[in-house]
Structure formats: C-alpha cells, structure tokens
Amino acid sequence: MGYTPHVMVLGGGVTGTAIARDLAIRGLDVTLVERGRLTDGATGRMQGLLYSGARYADTSQPVAAKCYDENRTLAEIADHCVEETGGLLVPTDADEATVESIVEACEDCDIPAEALTGEEARSMEPALDEGVEGAVRVPDATVDPFRLTVATAKSATEFGAEIRTHTEVTDIHVEDGAVTAVTVERDPEPTGRPHPEDSEGATADSTSPDGDDPDTVPDGGKQVPGASGGPGAVPPGETDMPGMPGTTGEERPSRPTAGTERLEPDYVVNATGAWADEVAGLAGFSFPMHRSRGAMVITEDQPVGMPVSLGATPGPVRTVVPHGQHAVVGATNDPVADPDDLDGDGDDADRLLADLTGVVPALDDSRLLRTFWGVRSGPPRGDGEGRRFALVDHADRDGCWGMTTVVGGTLTIHRLVAERVADHVCGTFGISRECKTDELPLPGSEDQEVLDAVMDTFGLSSPVYDRTRERLGSRTPEVLDTDGPNPVLCEAESVTRAEVRDALDDATGGAVDLNDVRIRTSATMGACQGGRCAHRIAAELHPEYELGVIEDALDDLLAERWKGQRHALWGDQLAQAARNYDFHASTLGRKYRFEVAEREDSDGIALDGFDDGPVTGGADQPVGWGMRR
Template identity: 30%
Template sequence: MMKRIKADVTVIGAGATGCGVARDLALRGLKVLLVERGDINSGASGGNHGLLHSGARYLYSDRHSAEECRDENALLRAMAPQCIEATGGLFVGVEGDDENYMADFEGLLSQSDMPHRQIDADEARALEPNLTGPIVAAYEVNDATVDPFRLSLDNVSDALSHGAELLCGTELAGVTRKGSQVTHALLKRRATGETVEVETSCVVNAAGAWAGQVAAIAGATTHVRCSKGSLLVTDHRLTTRVVNRLRRPSDADIVVPGGTVSIVGTTSSHVDNPDAAWPTTDEVDRMVDEATALLPILATTRMIRAYSGVRPLFGDPSGGDDRNVSRGFVLMDHRDEGVENLFTITGGKLTTYRLMAERAADAVCHYLGMGGPCVTRTQPLPASGDAMWTEPGAAPKKWMAGHQKGDGMICECEMVSESVIGSLVASLESQGLARGLVEVGLRSRVGKGPCQGSFCGLRLAAWMYGQGHVTGDEGLSGLAQFYKERWKGMRSVSWGENLARAELHEALQCGLFGMEVGHE
C-alpha cells in the first residue's frame, strides 16, 4: 500500500541549507517534510573543510559574498556556539606571491569593515610555530571552524521538535501537477522501493549539486555548475588557527584545524557527475607540493585520508574556470517557467547556510500567505544530544568522566564506547531512520582515526549483531559500504607507512574475513 503524507512544504535535500530551511519553516509554524536521498550531509555539506569564513577570502573576487560571510560568521558564533571553535585565522603571504595583491589586502579589509590586525613575521611565527617559511605579510582575521555534521544534525533535531518530519534514503521520483502548481511529490524509498505520496503546497529544492536534476523532475530548469574540491586530513593538528595563503584563491592555499587533525585544501575542477567525485593521487601530490610553501612541515606529515566534495555553483555547467564563478547564492522562483510553487536555493557557502534558509523561507511564506517572521537571527540553535558525538574528544571526555563497568571500547583511536553507539542507535530509531554502520559512522567518530576503521569497523559490526540491531546480511553489507567509504579516502594517500596500513586493511577485510569490497 502506498504511504501518504501531507505537508505545507516539502524540502528536497538535507545538507546544511536544507536542514536550515526545514528548521526555519518549522519555527514559523509550517508543517515541513525534509527529504534526503542519502543521509544528512551526504553532499557538499559533508565534504568541505569546516571553515566559518570571516569573508576575507572573497574580498577581491566577490565583495558582496564576503560581507555576507562576515555578518553570518558573527551571527552563528552567537546562535550556535556548540558547533563553532573560535580559532581565529591568519592570512600569510610568502616569497614569490603577488606583492600587489598583498598590498591591496588591508585596504579591502577596511572598506568592508572586516575585523583584522596586521602583524609582522616574527609574531606570526610565534602564533603558529609551523610557519617556518619566508613570510612577507601577515594579517589576523575572524576565521573560525564549524562542525558541519553537528550544525546540520542540530538543525534537524530542532525542526523535528517543532513538528517537521524527516525521510532519509528517499529520493524524488516524480511530481503531480495541476496547472502551474505541484500538488503532490512522489517519493521512492531507495532500500525498499516503497512509494510515498506527499500532498504538498510548496516545494523547496535545496539539493545542492543535484538541484538541476530535482528541478527537471518538476518541469523547471536550474543551471548548476559542479565544482569538485579535494582535501587532505593530517594525522595531527598542525596549527591553532585557520591559516590562509595571501594570494588569489588557488590549490592548497588553506589549512583548517579540525579537532585533533588539520584539513589541507582545496582543489577546484569541473565534474559532470556529482556522484562520481573522489580525490586522485595527482591532486594529493599537487596539494602537498603547494601547501609546503605555507607550512613546510607538511612535506613530512602523514596524511590519514583525502576526500572530495562537490560545490554547487550557480552558472553555466560547462566551460571556463570554476574559481571565477561567484560563491554567492541564488534563490530561484520558477513561476516564469510555469511552476509557481517551486523554489530553488543553491550556491553559497556553509557559512551563509542560515541566511540562504531565511531567504528561501521568506519566499515560501510570502507565496503561501502563512507563517510568521524569521526567528533564526535571534533564537539560538539548541544543542541536541543526537549531534554531540561528531565532536572530536567528546566520547573520550564522557568515558573518562566515569564510564560504567563493562562499557567496552568500539573505536580505540577515537575512544568511542559501546554506550555511545547505543545512544546513537536509539536516536536513529526514534527518528525512524536506518540504524546501520554507515549511519552510526556519520554521527560519531568511529572510523575517523588513524586506522580508518580497520579494527573498529569489525567491532562495530559484531556489537550491532550481538545487540540485535542488524541481522542476516544487513551487517555485512553495511560493513562493506562502511569500508568502501573509508577506502575512497585512503587509496590516494597510500604511500610509505600508509601503504603498509592499507595492506593490513585489505588483509583483515579480504584475507581474514573473506570480504571483497567493491571500489570504484
């Protein structure tokens, strides 16, 4: 029997923007259904460097976007402090970089009222000892870091507490229209093939790199340019602050601290298919070579993994350089195409997700003639228990503070215990979501440490079988997918010590347990 749901608004895509739209509309009193074909943050929001932009990076190319980042940076620090680490940031120019570009930087900072302080080379090295190269110029700015998974999970949790519904593992398969209005969204559960019919008054397309595909299903057009960015994860934290190279945006010109590691990036290359984007060895080599001019220690630092995300840039999908395309966001009302209750919100940055959500929600409420004003500027984002385990160090703190006897360790690298996994499984069940290994991994630090799941993946599967959370082939297929995702990031950094670890990884999976995990 087909399942039927009624919603005022159906939001397609549960990245940061879609989760923000769902929360904003739910807080205004609308009945919201949030639909995601994978899991929360399975697109660009889960494949970025976690930078909360000060705005300084875009002063030369896109002042409007830079100033939006400046304002949203300050707002998110106040509204969602549990998701933010106020690291501060440095822009550092090194010998060989464009001195005219450096000379213009302070003036542009001042013109945009962007907090900053110029410092000399000695102070820069005192603040960040790994900046041992030849420094020509340095500025302090208000960069920070944000946990994108906690940010989205907290938004979803608050939306659910205000009556929203969430369907993960569900894709838009079609729509029913009456004249210029979408009256029903037809959804398909990917695991079971079950069809869900949603009677809806409005649809928000927040599908990121897939926004063009979603718009086409509804009979509209959205031009999205898919720009792949690859990043590296180091085995320890190299800097206290975000460190940017003071030059025009290019490959490997930023190092972002992320808990106990650092993220080095990024690249920019056009891809036609956002589902087929992963880091390559050539990209890794190029990033290491480039980044050593900023932090020479990177030449001898072990890389745990690499990963890629696909930026949804608004513009012609073909031709030109992706770095020349605006990082601003676009809200599209498809009325002129004959679909009056479809809105697409795309482009933008993680830093501006809340503003994007506000603009989309304003358009929806204006169209429907219902809902109050936006309150996300003044109402703090509650910290949810569902999201706390994405934070590096959260699980060890809890375990060391007084673990119960018999609370065994699942992941020794990140000290994730059985009780943590139990709470995550309970949370997934309460939301009606899948409770497999991949879902648990997304919401915790399992598999994120130096062994990349070699040991904890097996422990996690065994524990979940023992607790009855998975049965039959569920655990094995989940484990295969868990390892597949880990291997995507390991294979392009498999040299030296990492190559030996990759061989151990394969020996455990294939030699000991007979698992042949398919890899693209």
C-alpha cells in the same frame, strides 16, 4: 479554521536541513527527503572552514560582510560545532591582494583583521615557513559540518519536521501550471526505521493522512503525511539463519522494504545542491549551473593550530584547516559538468601539497589518511562572484506555482540562505512570522554552564570526556547517562559505546546505517580508518539485528572508508591498510570485500581500486605503491 501549509524540502545537506528547521520553527508542516544519509552531498565533502569573509573583502564586500555576520551567529548558536581558532591569510606573489590591501578591505566591511610581519605570524603559528614575510590575522574558525547538519536536523524534528533519509525524489508532477505532487522512492537499504506506510492500514502509493489535528488540514486542502514512528517500533526480523548468533527471535528487525510513494505537499523547496538542476528537470524546468570539483586530503596529524590560507580571491585558495587531531588540506578547483564526477585526478593530492608545503613545511612529513572530493555548485558566475546564491521561484521564472529552487552559497552562510528561503515561502502563503534561527541555539549548544558543572560525573578519563563534549556539547550528560558499562569503542576519536548508541537511536538517521553513526560520532575517522574499531561499532547492532544485516552494515562502513584511503596509499598508510586487511581476513574469519559493488562476485580486495601513486623516479622507473616516500 487555521491552515498550516505542508512544505516538502528536497535535500538533506546543511541548506535543506536549515530550511526545514527555519520553516518548522515558524510553525509550518515540513517533510524533508534526502536520497542518501544527511550530509551525503557537498556538506559531507568540504573543508570545514567557517569563513570570516576576509578573503572576499577585496573583491565582494557585501558577501564578505554577510559572511562575517554569519560566522558570528554560528559561533553563538552552534557553539559545540564551531572552534574559534582564528586564522591566517598568507598572500602569495601571484595574488593581486597584499597584506595591506586585505586589511584595508576588511576594515571597510567591519571584519577585524590585523597585518602581521612574518615573525609575528610565526609566533602565532609556529608551523609557518621562515620564508613567509607577512600575513593577515582574521577571525576564521573551524566548523564540523556533520555535527552542524545533524544538530540542525535534530532541532527541526523537535519543532515537528519529519526527516526522511534514504528517500529519493524521482518525479515532480505539474498540472495546470502548478506543482501538485512529488514521487519518492525509498532505498532498499534504508534506515531500518519504520515508515508511515509500514504502519497498519497504510498503503504504498498513497498520501498518509494525519487525522490527529484537524487544524492542520484545511477543508478541501491537501493532507499532511503522518509522522514517522519512533525508534523501537521496528518491523519483525527474518529468521532465516538458524543457529547463527544473533539470528533467532522473531522480534529482530530486518531491512524494511523499498517503496514508492506519492506525496502532495502544498509547496516544494528544491535544496539539492549540485543536483538542483537535475531535480528541477523532473518538473520540466531547466537552468544553468556552475559546478567545480575540489580535492581535499586528510592528514593523520595536525600540522597547524589554526587555519592557514594561501592566496586570496580571485585566484586559487589553498588552506590547511585543523580538525580534532587531524587537518584537512584543500582544495583544488576544477570545473565539472557532472555532480557525481567525484573521482579526481591521481595527482590532486600532490598538487595541493606542492602548493602548501612552501608555507607549512611540516605537511611534507604528514601521513595522509585519505583523499576525497566534493562538488561546489551555484549560479553561473563571473569573476569575483563566487559564493553567490540564487533563489529561483519557478512561478516567476517558469510560470509554474508551488516550487522554489535554491542554489549556491557556502556552509558559512547556509543559515542566512535558509532564512531567505523561509521568508519567501512564508510570504507566498501570506504568513508573517519572524525568523528565529539566528537566536535559538542548536541542540547541544544550549547549556554550556550546566555542562561545565558535570565535567567529572561520568567516570571517563578527561581526554575522552573532552572529546565527547566537543562533539555533543550540552547534550553530553544526557547521552553519557547510561546504566551499563561505557567502554571506548574508537580509541583514535575517543568515541564511547554510549555515543554510538545515541547515534543509532537518533530518529533523524539510519538505525542500521553505520556510516550515519560515523558522521555523527567521528568513529572510524582516525588513523586506522576503522581497521581496529569498525567491528566494535557494528557489534552494537547485536542482538537487535540479525547477523546478515550487521555484516552488510559493516561492509558498507568499511567500503566507504576504503573509497578515500585508496587514493592515499603509500608509506605508513599503505602499511595500515595491509594490517586492516590481515586483521579482518584472519580474526573476523572473512576476506574483507572492499568494494560493495563487487560483493556478490568477489571475495578479495578490488586491486583496480588502488591509485598507483606518483612516480618519483626516472622515466624507466615503474609506477607503484609506496613510492611517494
């Protein structure tokens, strides 16, 4: 009788989803649990630069060479998530590296790089300042971390993995020197999707057997949790608001209940990023980790056509990375102890812009949409050791069988990290199946030729179609093939109803989680930050969901948008925020409550949520909004 180990992957960032995909492709039973939605950690809070490795070529050649290999592999298998822009490295006076030394080091690692004079660099990227005397052209690219992670998760499910979001690991049980079980708690505001334990006959606090395939359950072995039900099998809704639109009808789903469940996998992979030590601590293990917080700013316009990086490691690196119609400017690098310490200093945006406007002066006129922070993590590091990753088998380190923790790396090398972890897990079970993730394209990147052939089929004006296609790749025809009308719901990002409905229906996401729709489609990420389109996205939940559920989902979406805006409120963006408030307070008939935490006791804007903005005048000038420019 065959035996298929059941592996539980903890963490739904790019690393966890890639591990789940790799293991599922190799035929293992996989359950991934993520406490929030996919990309809730560093993956959703990064700059989206697909490193060429050139910036490490001087200091860490093996890392640089791997980086370039992975850059090429991702461009191949995740074509619709990657834009091959090329990039420029501009060394500063403070750098040890020079244009010549970077090019030489790149040659040693087989990374194509070209030394440019200032004039040559400006002909390639006209936004560069006249004062730039030289730069290195490198094969950097841009990558959409949301699209990449979602496509990876989707692929994992296609190979049989189960992805459970809004499911937090709260305990890891160890008995007789082995990990025996994992306790998870489902969020009370989770996915809106049915869960195995919601199905008839299942009970909480139990492992759900999947009796369908006897080959997957060894004699006397642990049982594999059942697969989650698909969209449509939603629990009946509440009907406690008679007479309100969208509130009648017993078939309408409400939020499923929270619940605790004990799973008994054969093996656990801890891929919880900056929280890896906390999660390992649940099993009684401890190990040191390095963490640093990075601030980033999103501009409304796109001041550069390709990533421009200022500085080369070692030392601070600042980069402007174009994404869609915007750019992400980043990142600071400040050590932090707490992975949830995301509220950086009020002057982070100013520090970033002060460094970069000397090289890209147009940034000085850019309207800033939002500031956000992410936490990098990895093993403790010495100079030049950044971007390292470590795979810690707790059998070797702590004498406890059944769990491996992985920390560090970058998004660029996540597939390689996942391959190493999957090799290790398979090796543990004596399984010798080759990794296929370097050659199997992700959903959306399979049939570019077919896609080209159907360009004009869907009656969308070309720019909208092009943007949709950039996001969905070869899935575009399948998603846009709807019976009803397909209006554009978010003009700034060209997102149509069909794409929103596709995101809502995707089993790897949250059925009533509009932030999940946001990360899948980019809707509400434009200049209005949801002001003009969030309610239209929310309206797509009608009539399937009751009004209260829809309002809560809209609140969550706008609150999430608000978090980043409040740190960039001056000039045009302050005016935009005020317009959004007026619009929602008047035409939607409600005073919008920006802080979810204050939902119960506040009906106004939480004014203490604002940053004051930088002081631009003398010492006696009051600090206030809108003073930046």
